[in-house]
Amino acid sequence: MTEILGIPTAVLSGQLLLGIINGSFYALLSLGLAVIFGLLKIINFAHGAMYMLGAMVTVIMFDVMGVNYWVALFVAPLIVGCFGMAIEYFLLRRIGGQDHIYSLLLTFGVALMIQGILTNIYGVSGMRYAMPEVFRGGFRLDFMYLPYYRAWVICVALVVCFGTWFVIEKTKLGAYLRAGTEDSQLMQGFGINVPLLISLTYGFGVMLAAFAGVLAAPIYSVNPVMGSNILIVVFAVVVIGGMGSIAGAIISGLLMGVIEGLTKVVYPEFSSAVIFLVMVIVLLIRPSGLFGKEA
Amino acid sequence: MTKKLLTSAIASALLVGGAQAEISDNTVKIGYLADMSGTYRDIAGPTGQIALEMAIEDFGGKVNGANIEVLSADDRNNPDSSSSTVRRWLEDDKVDMVAGLVASSVTIAVTKLLDGSNALGLVSGSAASSISNEHCTPNHIHYVYDTYPLANGTAKAVVQEGGKSWYILTADYAFGHALEGDVTRVVEENGGEVIGTSRHPFPTSDFSSYILQAQSSGADVVALANAGADTTNAITTAGEFGVTQSGQTIAALLLFLTDVHALGARTAQGIQLTTGWYWDMNEEARAWSDRYMERAGVRPTMVHAGIYSSAIQYLTAVQETGSDSADVVRKRMVDTPINDMFASNGRIREDGRMVHDMYLAEVKTPEESENEWDLYKILRTIPADEAFRPLSESKCKLVSGN
Numbered sequence: 001m002t003e004i005l006g007i008p009t010a011v012l013s014g015q016l017l018l019g020i021i022n023g024s025f026y027a028l029l030s031l032g033l034a035v036i037f038g039l040l041k042i043i044n045f046a047h048g049a050m051y052m053l054g055a056m057v058t059v060i061m062f063d064v065m066g067v068n069y070w071v072a073l074f075v076a077p078l079i080v081g082c083f084g085m086a087i088e089y090f091l092l093r094r095i096g097g098q099d100h101i102y103s104l105l106l107t108f109g110v111a112l113m114i115q116g117i118l119t120n121i122y123g124v125s126g127m128r129y130a131m132p133e134v135f136r137g138g139f140r141l142d143f144m145y146l147p148y149y150r151a152w153v154i155c156v157a158l159v160v161c162f163g164t165w166f167v168i169e170k171t172k173l174g175a176y177l178r179a180g181t182e183d184s185q186l187m188q189g190f191g192i193n194v195p196l197l198i199s200l201t202y203g204f205g206v207m208l209a210a211f212a213g214v215l216a217a218p219i220y221s222v223n224p225v226m227g228s229n230i231l232i233v234v235f236a237v238v239v240i241g242g243m244g245s246i247a248g249a250i251i252s253g254l255l256m257g258v259i260e261g262l263t264k265v266v267y268p269e270f271s272s273a274v275i276f277l278v279m280v281i282v283l284l285i286r287p288s289g290l291f292g293k294e295a
Numbered sequence: 296m297t298k299k300l301l302t303s304a305i306a307s308a309l310l311v312g313g314a315q316a317e318i319s320d321n322t323v324k325i326g327y328l329a330d331m332s333g334t335y336r337d338i339a340g341p342t343g344q345i346a347l348e349m350a351i352e353d354f355g356g357k358v359n360g361a362n363i364e365v366l367s368a369d370d371r372n373n374p375d376s377s378s379s380t381v382r383r384w385l386e387d388d389k390v391d392m393v394a395g396l397v398a399s400s401v402t403i404a405v406t407k408l409l410d411g412s413n414a415l416g417l418v419s420g421s422a423a424s425s426i427s428n429e430h431c432t433p434n435h436i437h438y439v440y441d442t443y444p445l446a447n448g449t450a451k452a453v454v455q456e457g458g459k460s461w462y463i464l465t466a467d468y469a470f471g472h473a474l475e476g477d478v479t480r481v482v483e484e485n486g487g488e489v490i491g492t493s494r495h496p497f498p499t500s501d502f503s504s505y506i507l508q509a510q511s512s513g514a515d516v517v518a519l520a521n522a523g524a525d526t527t528n529a530i531t532t533a534g535e536f537g538v539t540q541s542g543q544t545i546a547a548l549l550l551f552l553t554d555v556h557a558l559g560a561r562t563a564q565g566i567q568l569t570t571g572w573y574w575d576m577n578e579e580a581r582a583w584s585d586r587y588m589e590r591a592g593v594r595p596t597m598v599h600a601g602i603y604s605s606a607i608q609y610l611t612a613v614q615e616t617g618s619d620s621a622d623v624v625r626k627r628m629v630d631t632p633i634n635d636m637f638a639s640n641g642r643i644r645e646d647g648r649m650v651h652d653m654y655l656a657e658v659k660t661p662e663e664s665e666n667e668w669d670l671y672k673i674l675r676t677i678p679a680d681e682a683f684r685p686l687s688e689s690k691c692k693l694v695s696g697n
Binding site (some may be wrong): 008010011014018019021022042115119121123124125126127128131138144145146147150153219220221223225226229230261265268269270272273 | 305332333336337349401467493494496498499500501503504505507508510511523524528531532535536537553554556557558559562570592
């Protein structure tokens with residue numbers, strides 16, 4: 001068997017593929033963060049909680065009303081997105097224009113409250129969510145067994161990521177968004193409802209997190225603390241990609257998934273730290289991130 | 296009450312060198328330290344505090360006329376912050392006993408602080424067998440279970456059923472290392488072989504990479520030397536990647552009732568595990584468990600039962616000796632056999648290990664399971680002497696001859 005760095009190529013290709021799957025989650029989550037920061041300059045520490053809410057809402061809707069996966073894929077992000085817009089309308093709006101640290105602390109507090117309340121109700125052992133019937137089973141590739149569901153995660157995540165990038169960077173709506181945050185008074189002069197635009201943007205960023213949560217529900221333990229574990233990693237991904245850079249968030253998300261995956265083979269003890277090592281190196285060499293514009 | 300006082304006065308008088316025989320500040324202060332909000336919340340956490348409070352109520356709320364007070368704190372699975380909590384408890388609050396104690400890393404840090412103090416630690420949640428071995432102190436007792444019997448129960452059974460080559464996924468901290476060591480020993484002693492290990496960070500949510508490595512290793516058995524959400528995540532992922540379909544066996548070395556409940560009988564059926572106690576194992580356990588469930592809304596794990604039982608043992612020792620001084624109480628506890636809803640013929644050894652019968656259980660199938668908590672059938676009782684590390688192998692400095 002051929003080997004690279006002492007690892008059989010079959011193992012390596014399997015790990016690369018898994019890395020891309022994990023990277024898809026990082027990409028979806030960091031994309032939402034990047035949208036919210038890039039357009040609204042809000043450091044959204046509630047992002048992990050929104051991811052968790054997406055998964056929890058999916059499970060609860062199934063348990064209580066029997067809502068299936070496909071419906072949840074649309075409805076759960078909508079519910080969580082509306083919740084996010086309520087947070088923006090009632091809380092974040094009041095500290096608009098202040099230093100970043102205020103939005104950071106506020107969203108962090110909101111996240112802790114949501115997590116605490118749900119922990120008290122549901123505990124942390126996790127809730128069951130059965131894999132949808134169509135996804136049972138998998139492809140038998142030469143180098144690994146790829147469950148259908150994981151393949152689905154890559155495809156749908158890439159489509160959503162690309163779609164978001166396209167809308168923000170290439171369409172008129174995206175241009176309004178970017179302009180509205182650049183000079184909101186001027187935009188309001190043009191008859192654009194900027195406050196609504198901001199609410200919608202925040203809601204959309206939150207929806208992306210919740211969407212990742214729905215995708216995670218069948219494969220990861222769904223519990224109230226699942227978001228806090230992933231949040232810090234996702235922040236590192238955004239910093240590596242360049243704060244606010246949409247394409248940077250997507251690419252560095254996938255890249256970090258792969259790097260983490262390979263570390264899990266070579267030196268698994270270090271796999272939770274490797275992303276932060278990359279972050280330190282990137283910050284030393286390019287302080288604005290791989291794809292960030294120089295400040 | 297006067298009668299109680301009188302008996303305690305006599306008991307105190309009978310003690311040799313009775314100068315120490317008193318309850319400091321006329322209060323027995325218990326500090327309850329457990330994971331209140333993280334991964335291990337459900338195996339002890341707030342529901343463990345309910346078990347502790349039940350013990351105090353059942354005891355009558357007072358011991359020899361002294362008040363019993365409970366302080367509690369979240370250990371956040373963090374040895375550093377837990378150490379500062381316990382230091383404060385010892386110095387400012389004059390805590391006499393620390394209960395709970397879940398993550399092994401936290402317990403090892405905390406018992407180092409207790410060593411030489413006047414407080415006693417009753418460890419109910421932790422698994423690392425090193426806690427009563429190289430990390431033993433005269434100031435703590437390891438009550439419920441440890442990694443030695445876990446390996447002895449599950450690993451032995453699986454090897455004897457033909458699982459000869461093993462791949463171990465280990466949580467990368469004190470507990471995982473201890474469990475991995477104990478399992479490796481048992482596997483090799485029984486003619487098996489460990490062909491690979493992956494040490495994953497704690498906590499890990501995505502196990503696909505490790506499962507893939509375990510699959511490609513070709514081992515007969517994929518063993519999980521981790522706990523809580525790590526274990527349930529790994530079992531779910533193993534199911535998704537078809538580990539059992541391809542002929543490998545999964546051995547979860549530490550599974551709590553709450554984990555199996557979270558997985559459900561459908562996913563977890565057939566998994567063998569070792570436990571120190573099961574709520575439905577006998578009449579006394581069932582009766583206590585019913586009372587507990589009324590309060591807490593869930594069935595108790597072995598840790599909940601251990602917190603209750605050890606607290607009763609502790610308070611009884613305080614009552615009988617009339618002292619809350621760690622060395623006096625510990626000595627009395629070591630001298631007293633334990634027969635209650637938790638254990639029959641349990642005894643606390645000089646190294647602080649409470650030895651009692653352990654049980655090899657199998658998760659019921661959905662058809663066998665009558666309700667959501669009806670999850671185990673007991674396959675075998677592992678006698679106390681066989682289950683735990685014998686004193687002859689002990690590295691504990693308290694064991695005579697060491």
